[in-house]
Amino acid sequence: MQMRTGRHTVPVPQGYRIGTWEVDAPLASGTFTTVYAAHRTHGTPQTAALKFWPTHTRTPHRPDPLQGLIRREVELLRHLRSPRLIRLYDTLTAHDPRHPQLDGATALVLERADSCLHTTTTPPTSPDAILTQICEGLTHLHDAGWIHGDLKPANILVMTDGTVRLADFNTAARLEGTHAYAPPFTSRDHTPPEQLWPEMDERGTRVQPSVDTWAFGVLAHTLLTGDHPLPGTTTAARCDAATRYARETRQLQLSPALPPTWQKIIRDCLARTPADRPDTRTLLHHVRHASHHR
Known part of the structure; x- marks a missing residue:
């Protein structure tokens, strides 16, 4: 993914909490997703990269095209473990009517890279x-x-x-x-x-x-x-x-x-x-x- 200046595909405010994670600064943004650094005070690991996918775009009688892309990545990383592949820790869904742009968004909790x-x-x-x-x-x-x-x-x-x-x-x-x-x-x-x-x-x-x-x-x-x-x-x-x-x-x-x-x-x-x-x-x-x- 390449970093975008000034705007992000999935904007998430600093300090936003999802699961046990608190969002820090954005790391990178691509066509569909934005990746943020994140931390937590309890549990291991204490740092991660949260890859946020936007909320569902499904319309009546039409599947959400992004869900297929999410499923591909999750399926692969859940079944394959290798020192040469980034590690998936968890998959989270935001349930937050206060933030409509994030309500229903998916976040993949990934190993943090430099x-x-x-x-x-x-x-x-x-x-x-x-x-x-x-x-x-x-x-x-x-x-x-x-x-x-x-x-x-x-x-x-x-x-x-x-x-x-x-x-x-x-x-x-x-x-x-x-x-x-x-x-x-x-x-x-x-x-x-x-x-x-x-x-x-x-x-x-x-x-x-x-x-x-x-x-x-x-x-x-x-x-x-x-x-x-x-x-x-x-x-x-x-x-x-x-x-x-x-x-x-x-x-x-x-x-x-x-x-x-x-x-x-x-x-x-x-x-x-x-x-x-x-x-x-x-x-x-x-x-x-x-x-x-x-």
């Missing part, structure tokens, strides 16, 4: 170590039958001990065989070309685990070099470059400063054909090897 890769100015450890931890998280997700679907720096949290964890699973999708169905709310800078204008039905967009592999390749190149592998001055320009690359009218522009091992890893992740991208277990093996030999 920052995210999008906002941190000094990464806590080497890019190789960060990428290894990200790949470990992706491997755990894929092995458990889930696709993240929106891997990007804003969704990678930096913890107090310097490790990183994957977060924001409201667009995650559970595999049904070789594919899954995900909502179309993703960062286009990290979306593979075959998903930029996907076909959709009532279940969402049909995706494969290779969407995370592509996003990892973009992330790795950006983290190691500071540049996107399909550069452009705007997101639209980068999407156009990705589309032309998929049509074989443009080549990747990988940095010559990359070591050969990382050149190969990133090129494999960004293969034009999804089936040519490595699975995350294979990818993790290569990433660990590259990290140990830099």
Whole structure:
């Protein structure tokens, strides 16, 4: 999520109490949610991040579209525990007619992080170590039958001990065989070309685990070099470059400063054909090897 200046998707006053938690300062805001720091005087942990979803938008005969996104994140975090995934402590609902804008809002009580890769100015450890931890998280997700679907720096949290964890699973999708169905709310800078204008039905967009592999390749190149592998001055320009690359009218522009091992890893992740991208277990093996030999 990216911080917004001056306004928040779900405004919650400082000092507001929900369950045993008291809301402190806002941390970040996204399209649907706002995350706040929070504390409590009794129980452990004593600090957390509260991810507030707005009140129900359900109308007669129509389901609330946000409830499906909340269910995805809660289902995944309740069933999967890993040092590379952010931890869910609890799920709360505000019952407060005095604050109509919050009455019925959902708050996910999450493990508190220091920052995210999008906002941190000094990464806590080497890019190789960060990428290894990200790949470990992706491997755990894929092995458990889930696709993240929106891997990007804003969704990678930096913890107090310097490790990183994957977060924001409201667009995650559970595999049904070789594919899954995900909502179309993703960062286009990290979306593979075959998903930029996907076909959709009532279940969402049909995706494969290779969407995370592509996003990892973009992330790795950006983290190691500071540049996107399909550069452009705007997101639209980068999407156009990705589309032309998929049509074989443009080549990747990988940095010559990359070591050969990382050149190969990133090129494999960004293969034009999804089936040519490595699975995350294979990818993790290569990433660990590259990290140990830099």
